[in-house]
Amino acid sequence: MNQVTQILPDHHKHCDELFVAAEDAAQRGDWPATAATFARFDAQMRAHFAAEEEVLFPTFEAATGMSGGPTQMMRYEHEQMRTLLDQLATAVTARDSDGYAGVAETLLMLLQQHNMKEENILYPMCEQALAADAGEVCEKISAMLEEEHA
Amino acid sequence: MPPTLSFEQAPPISVPYRFFLTAPLFGVLAGLVLAWYGPEAFSSRWSQGALAMTHLLVVDFMLQAMVGSLLQIVAVVAGANIWRPLLVATVVHPLITAGAVMLASAFVFEQPFLFIMAAMVFAIALGFFLAVMLAALLRTPAQGMPIHVLRLALLGLLITVGLGFTLAMSLGLDDQSLPLGLLVNVHVAWGLGGWALMLVIGVSYLVVPMFQLTPAYPLWLTRALPLALLAVICLWSLQLGGRNGEAQSWQSWVGLAGMVVAATYAAATLWLQSRRRRRQTDVTFLFWRVAMGSLLAYALSWLLFLAWPALGASPRSALWLGVLALPGLFISVITGMLYKIVPFLNWLHLQRIGDPRTPPPNMKQMIPEKAMRRQMQAHFAALALLLAAVLWPALAPLAGLLFAASCALLEWNMVGAVRRYETFRARILAAVAGRGS
Numbered sequence: 001m002n003q004v005t006q007i008l009p010d011h012h013k014h015c016d017e018l019f020v021a022a023e024d025a026a027q028r029g030d031w032p033a034t035a036a037t038f039a040r041f042d043a044q045m046r047a048h049f050a051a052e053e054e055v056l057f058p059t060f061e062a063a064t065g066m067s068g069g070p071t072q073m074m075r076y077e078h079e080q081m082r083t084l085l086d087q088l089a090t091a092v093t094a095r096d097s098d099g100y101a102g103v104a105e106t107l108l109m110l111l112q113q114h115n116m117k118e119e120n121i122l123y124p125m126c127e128q129a130l131a132a133d134a135g136e137v138c139e140k141i142s143a144m145l146e147e148e149h150a
Numbered sequence: 151m152p153p154t155l156s157f158e159q160a161p162p163i164s165v166p167y168r169f170f171l172t173a174p175l176f177g178v179l180a181g182l183v184l185a186w187y188g189p190e191a192f193s194s195r196w197s198q199g200a201l202a203m204t205h206l207l208v209v210d211f212m213l214q215a216m217v218g219s220l221l222q223i224v225a226v227v228a229g230a231n232i233w234r235p236l237l238v239a240t241v242v243h244p245l246i247t248a249g250a251v252m253l254a255s256a257f258v259f260e261q262p263f264l265f266i267m268a269a270m271v272f273a274i275a276l277g278f279f280l281a282v283m284l285a286a287l288l289r290t291p292a293q294g295m296p297i298h299v300l301r302l303a304l305l306g307l308l309i310t311v312g313l314g315f316t317l318a319m320s321l322g323l324d325d326q327s328l329p330l331g332l333l334v335n336v337h338v339a340w341g342l343g344g345w346a347l348m349l350v351i352g353v354s355y356l357v358v359p360m361f362q363l364t365p366a367y368p369l370w371l372t373r374a375l376p377l378a379l380l381a382v383i384c385l386w387s388l389q390l391g392g393r394n395g396e397a398q399s400w401q402s403w404v405g406l407a408g409m410v411v412a413a414t415y416a417a418a419t420l421w422l423q424s425r426r427r428r429r430q431t432d433v434t435f436l437f438w439r440v441a442m443g444s445l446l447a448y449a450l451s452w453l454l455f456l457a458w459p460a461l462g463a464s465p466r467s468a469l470w471l472g473v474l475a476l477p478g479l480f481i482s483v484i485t486g487m488l489y490k491i492v493p494f495l496n497w498l499h500l501q502r503i504g505d506p507r508t509p510p511p512n513m514k515q516m517i518p519e520k521a522m523r524r525q526m527q528a529h530f531a532a533l534a535l536l537l538a539a540v541l542w543p544a545l546a547p548l549a550g551l552l553f554a555a556s557c558a559l560l561e562w563n564m565v566g567a568v569r570r571y572e573t574f575r576a577r578i579l580a581a582v583a584g585r586g587s
Contacts, residue, residue, distance in 0.1 A: 016363050020427045027430075080501060087509060102512035108428075109494045109513065112360040113226050120227070120294045 004056065004130065005123045007138060008048070011145055012115045015044050019108065026100040031092070034100075038092050042085050044145075049078040051144040056126060059137050063129040070122050077114045081107060161225060161235035163499045167568060168243050169218025170488055174561035176210030176250065177481065181532075181554025183258075188550075189543035194465035195472060202257040207476045208341060209272075210250040211557075215484045216349060217242060217279060219491065220300075224283065227356060228290035228297055233282050245275035253318070265322035269315045276311045280304055295372040299352030302376055306344025306383075313337040329395040336387045342475055343408065344383045350441075350483055351375055351415060358419060361434060361490065362426035367418060375415050382408040402456055413449035416442040433522045437486025440530060444478030466540050473536045477529070477553065485529060485560060489522050492564065496571045504578040511574060517567045525563055528556035 018041035025033040057071040084107040091100040130137055180203045184191050191199025221235055232238065249271035256264035287301050314337055320328050359366050385404045389397035419442045423435070448471055455462030493516035500510035532553040539545040 017427070020363055024429065083509060087512075098514070099512075102514035106494070106497050106513040109360075109490070110498075116227065116356065116360070120297075121292045124293055125291065 004126050004134065004138060004141070005119075007141055007145070008052075008056075008123060009115075009119050011044070011048055012119070015041065015048060015111075018044055019104070019111075023100075023104050026092070026097055026104070029095075029097060031095050035092055038088060042089065045081065045085060047145055049082070051141045053078065055137060055140045055144070059133055060126050060129055063133070064125075070117075070125070074114070074118065074122065077110065081110060081114070084110065160495065160498060161221060161232065161239075163495055163571070165235045165239040166218040166222040166491070166495065168239060169214045169221075170492060171561070171564055171568065172243070172247055173211045173214040173218070173484070174557045174564060176206050176214070177557030178554045178561065179254075180206035180211070181550045181552070181557060183254075184550030185547045185554065186550075188547045191550075192466070192469055192539055192543040192546045195468040196465075198257055198260070200469065200472075202254045204472060204476070205250070205257065206254050207481065208346075209246070209253060212346060212476075212480050212484065213246060213250070214243075215488065216346070217246065219353075219484075219487065220283060220349075222491065222495070223353070223356075224286055224300070227300070228287055228292045232286045238279065238282050242275050242279045245271055249275060256318075256321075262322045262324060265318040269318035269322065272311060272318075273315050276307065280308055280311075295369075295376075296352050296355045299348060299355065299372075299376045302380060303345055303348035303352055306340050306346075306348050310337060310341040310345050313340060329390070329392070331395055332389050332392060332397060335397065336390055339383050339386045339408075342480075343379060343412075346480055347412065347415075348376060348379060350480070351379070353487070354419060357487070357490075358422060358438070361428075362423060362430075363428040364422040364426040367422065371414075371418055375411060378411045379408070382411060405452065406456060409449040409452045412445055416445040416449070420446075432489075433519075433526050434486040434490050436526060437482045437489070437529075440533070441479045441482035441486070444474045444482065444533075448474040448479065470537065470540045473533070473540060477533050477536060482529065482533075485526075488560075488564065489517065492567045493517055496567060496574075500571065500574050500578060503575065504582065508578050508581045510578065511570075516570055517563050521559075521563050521566065525556060525559035528552065528559055532556045 018037060022034055022037040022041045025031075025037050053075060057074070061067040061071055084103055087103045088100060088107065090096075091103060127134065183199055183203045183206065187197070187199030191197050191203060194200065195204070218239075221232060221239060225232055225235075249268050252264050252268035252271065255261070256268055283304055284301070287297065287304065290297060313333060316328070317330065317333055317337060319325070320330065320333075355367055355372055358364055382404055386401065386408065389401050392398050392401075420439070423439065423442075451467075451470060451474065455467050461467060493513040496516045497510055497513050504510055532549065532555070535545060535549040535552050539549040
């Protein structure tokens, strides 16, 4: 289905799956598996942020003239999550299960409330605002996310 | 342009925390009231001790925690700007605290003027709170069932307060013209069902999938549950038209339908949690499990009382239900939620004052896991003992003391989290200032 309100929420779920896989591995103390699954999770999260910041938000901002409101807060939360991803990477390198568990818990809370705002408020607004450009935006976004799949 | 769209992450941290720090204290007081009155409090739901304890739990503990959480989460869930949250908290918090003390004292000391004062104070405080919340929730551009359910819950609170006001005024003015027994039935249904359970349902649509990464509630169920609950409570309210102060006989069928709705919700939640992708069993998860188990037990007990009228006629049957509903369902959910919300808010606010080079400690460093587990065990033990005390009232003082202790531990954990917030805050500010100089 070629809709912002479909592709991005689906990709949120995909990231959730990867989050769980990495967290499980870290909890088991299986560090090679943690490193591998975390790398995928990290890459997908960053690809998702990039797709929004480079494609979706600029198009939305141009269409509505709103550049200071919701998209600014979403960018800010992306930055918060990138910092937490960096901390997770450090925990993986240090093989620190407690550190990983604590940062993962924090990231999950931030991530889920962030996704909730996007899915309930921002994406529906985007869909309305984009209207004619929706097809093109979706193609670009899909391409960015799919590059990272595999 | 959409109206009042704000993606502010959170109101000032002192807004929710003043409520969270007050709530457990009244749990302690409720436990002490039970210990003081002893077996007599558990003779019937109409005893002074039971009425005072009930209102200390629902108005002081539950309402405080729910008002504090709502001021916090509506900003996130609805992307809605709450009108001057600091001012709202500054007005509402002392008023509902004072009103709750007046109400509990009114039952203990049987002073009519205290009922009237409590009624007035609650009308002002909650009227103001409801106006602010409804303004935010009615203007939000956010979509989704949780928003609708939150609106319904606030409607439930409005009606509960209206009925409570009427009851308190008739007690205060010694007005015998109203069917008080029926009014209480309807007041309780709106308070526990239309407000508290509705709120828990709306919140669980959001947080049950979020904390444990469970599948989402099926869409049809998210629509059917709140509507069915609302319909049941509206039908139940028709008993106010009953003759001679007695409810119509068909009301037992309405009660039955209500229990089916409650049990369906509890069973669905337990089922979703059993299919969670995240396997951690943290305290929040265990609190939710016990809460849903209590709700199921509530519904089954109700059916048992219906099928076996001699048992249902015992004055203790209502106390049994009360223990399952208040400490069992609502206080368990609230405590579990506090253990997620408070560490997260600590982190969120600390993160904002720092800079990337001084990251705040993570959520798990805000309240020690061991301390949360100890408090949880005390709460579950208190719940079991309270249920036992309904059967053997001689246990009531002990149950009261244990419940007071579990609430004191909760307060201790909340205070600890706030102190840790302050310590880390000072440390981060010092680090930032040190680099600046």
